[in-house]
Amino acid sequence: MEAAELVREADLPLMVDLYELAMAQAYWSEGMDDTAVFSLFFRQMPENRNFILACGQQQAAKVISRLRFTDDHIERLRKLDRFKPEFLEWLRDFRFTGTIRAVPEGTPLFPQEPLMEVEAPIAEAQLLESLLMNYVHLETVIASKAVRLRLAAGGRPVVDFGMRRMHGLDAAHRGVRAFRLAGLSGTSNVLAGQDFGLNVSGTMAHSFVQACASEMEAFEIYARLYPGTTLLVDTYDSQQAVKRIVEWLKASPARISAIRLDSGDLLEESRGCRAILDDAGFTDIRIMASGGLDEYRIRDLLGQGAPIDGFGVGTATGVANDAPALELAYKLTEFGGEPKMKNSPGKRSFPGAKQVFRQYDRSGILAGDVIAGVNEHHQGVPLLRCVLESGQLQAFDSLDDQVRAAADAVDALPDLLKGLEQTDLAPVTISDGLRALQKNTLARLRE
């Protein structure tokens, strides 16, 4: 098996941390095959976030349902010189036979709420750990950032230009799925836009302007080839360029839909360009802005009245620059019917399989979540639903439906949580049943 330049889906069984295989062999060798429940959750809200947008769970379940170790994989593992032939045979027959419950794609979540719960013979559940976390972490981190830009833009389109900065090609590809769930309007990435049904857009780079004999020649070529295009005006002097554009448009049948500013003082430049366009009667030509934008810059620009109609965003969104990692944990919470929990300093968790009940007020705004044991009954909508049952993948909603549901779920958040400033509002309560279970489990640990 030669090293591929890119990870292939067929090789995902080997995208595993060695300790998962070592533990799986230990469970296998000791005959420990009772059912375990693992919970995927996060302990603390990252700085600068009021909620995270859980994404990727259903896709992760799909990938997990397809994991198969091939002869090549077995041969590679044999070379590590720590696995018994009989265990490698067990791996060769590996199929995930367990059950996975997950919150819907694009669900806003708070600390301690499970994104997913995996229930399976312990070796199976353990083997998935890093792959599942990697899969869900990427989309969740990216969507949790992007939704903030969407909220800051107040309905104006926000388009992803981030491929060049996103961490590798899988991030640049699946990240676009996360952008769609977060409500962005488009992407520059052709493959990902088409794969995930997000509008693909883009116009020109400065290099095109520089390669032409003059800036106006570049504009004329584009308007002819791409009627209704957007022109990038800041290669030399934005307002000079816009003055020339309006003179040209007055004298020709060419039509453009927008100009784009990519550098300089976007407030001043957008005002100057807007005035030039309006004075010439081109009130329908929009102004797009890009270049180092994040949710704070967008809020500030709009707050100061910048006449900007849409935003292209790249670096900040593409790498979730202010919170590029979420401390997702994948913790054993039940084994052989016994509740389990960790008691390391600062890492205490709640034992047992769980459900989250989301409650709304009369106007449809989120009133609070109750985190409870899986068999408890509470008011509200249970968020965790079965996506994989006894190894069988369940039917998914279409991505279109998921995108609509995600938008509704974000819209239903209280305004304070939709703001950019971090708030102490954490609309989550732990059920009495779960608190009692934690107390009892802790008491047993201390015996």
Add this chain to the structure above:
Amino acid sequence: MEAAELVREADLPLMVDLYELAMAQAYWSEGMDDTAVFSLFFRQMPENRNFILACGQQQAAKVISRLRFTDDHIERLRKLDRFKPEFLEWLRDFRFTGTIRAVPEGTPLFPQEPLMEVEAPIAEAQLLESLLMNYVHLETVIASKAVRLRLAAGGRPVVDFGMRRMHGLDAAHRGVRAFRLAGLSGTSNVLAGQDFGLNVSGTMAHSFVQACASEMEAFEIYARLYPGTTLLVDTYDSQQAVKRIVEWLKASPARISAIRLDSGDLLEESRGCRAILDDAGFTDIRIMASGGLDEYRIRDLLGQGAPIDGFGVGTATGVANDAPALELAYKLTEFGGEPKMKNSPGKRSFPGAKQVFRQYDRSGILAGDVIAGVNEHHQGVPLLRCVLESGQLQAFDSLDDQVRAAADAVDALPDLLKGLEQTDLAPVTISDGLRALQKNTLARLRE
């Protein structure tokens, strides 16, 4: 063509920003096929960095040399409804015919120094932009962070545990290549470790300890299955666990090589555990630490005398948390033999194809770099070398040799640059020739 869960290497021609295809069609339609030179560089050092470690250039050249548009790709592009059939035919015949020069993998670089230069008919060079940037950005950002942890650890092994937090599967895979070039000692990631020749390691998670009847049972199983293993001791109480371990080891033939601490006060815990081990005569059992470590924590722990022999690092390294993006630019610097440059506010660059000459003092320490025009002659080692010539991939050094050369290049940096604190030392000068070219090019822009 059905959407794959993961990007396939065969589909990389569509990992393109739409504007690159739009510009390529414009160049094609206008008969603009002169040779262009694009330079890949960064304008400013990110915060908390004294150098970046350029990685991924040779691999990117390899990927570029293999790009082929298939019938499926052409059909997808046709659906975007903006490309002429004749241009799509041109794409179907696309082969990269240009020349790429790049610095060796693992080269420390400073602002304005090209990582790569692409010289090709302008449409070809333009098409590569986002793919090439994505490819090199990932490995460079990850390696530039990881090398700091290696330097902070002062020769102690640093092992990557980051798969679960890295942005997607390509990052988790190719990131390990970057870790190897940065000098890390191992990885938990089985596929990536084997693909890129980095030692694969790992032992147990807390869940294994919790699933066993007792912590000691977990330890005994592991020591039996994996002689010389590392035991994770912090699930309940680290020093209590180590006390039990030494009693057990005194009475049994079991042997372990290390214990691992993953939470709590690592200074206090490592001291306490070291004392217990030493008092019992187990001076050869090492102490490994993990859990939220970065270069500053490692430096502080070692500075305070923590008896820690090696580090497992995950989140901070895996996402380069303090500088997850590098503002790489891919700029047109020459077209049809004419030098080109951008003059946008804050984005002025140097025109023309370039070379970087690296000069050393008598003791082999880097004395300074000269950024010059490609045809200038200066003292020092020219860093940019041809990796792809007229479309033909050149022979690469083995990854082993690249890793050794990268270590030598980092070792040759002055101590100030190898420290964690950012310094103003920027050992780079611009040649008189390049300054004159910039001045003349700017004067022509202003005519």
